Amino acid sequence: MARAWVGMSGWTYAPWRGVFYPKGLRQADELDYASHHVSSIEINGSFYSLQKPSSWISWREGTPSDFLFAVKAPRFITHIKRLNGIEEPIANFYASGVLALGPKLGPILWQLPPNLVYDPEVIEAFLALLPHTTSQAVQVAKGRGVERMxxxxxxxxxxxxxVRHAIEVRDYSFDDQRFADQLQAHGVAMVLGDSAGRWPMLDWVTADFAYARLHGDKELYTSGYDEAGLDTWEEWTRDHLDHDRDVYVYFDNDQKVRSPFDAMSLLERLRR
Structure with missing residues (x-):
């Protein structure tokens, strides 16, 4: 039976303290608190640097049994290497401990930079490197840089x-049927990104699950979703569920502490 997973992108934000997080709550207890109010969270620290195995284990053990994490893949692969010469960096990522999440490992999110244009050959080579089971990921991880790791x-x-993969693009050149066909051939989901019109909003079905990132419908990273906005995303989510597709929805409008409350509101609607 298909299920919707709803949460936020990240959970460690100073402005949340005393607003979403109760005043006096220890920072070490914030993940525990957040994970009892939503069903999933994107780990975005992994975007900025490789995390330690002990961190992945701590996140797994510090959340409810039915909780899931989406994992944002390293910007070193997407933004610095720009998807070229990435065999070892991908191996390092999988060797860093992400598989220690065990049953709590949700999709891997690959966010491309806004100045990366669509190149069919580069995309095809990248998609071919992605493991689609944890056993395949272990084999990929064995190619890590031994000294680096x-x-x-x-x-x-x-x-x-x-192992599921979702890709978020930020250049309009990706609005191309060839790209959609490539994603579908590899079973990779196209992220539907709501970014107040800043980046492409491509609502494609290319995998057996759906993934949305909600950065704000009126002001990027800032505006909350009103009742009409939540109506739209509830309808979108239910439509995918009706087609037996799991759905992952993450609110990334954190600057005015909207994301946790919007996530809880959408979850409440879906539970009715």
Missing amino acids: KDREHLGTDADRP
């Missing part, structure tokens, strides 16, 4: 599970 690697999985 020395004393900070986790090579293994507790079970063979599917």
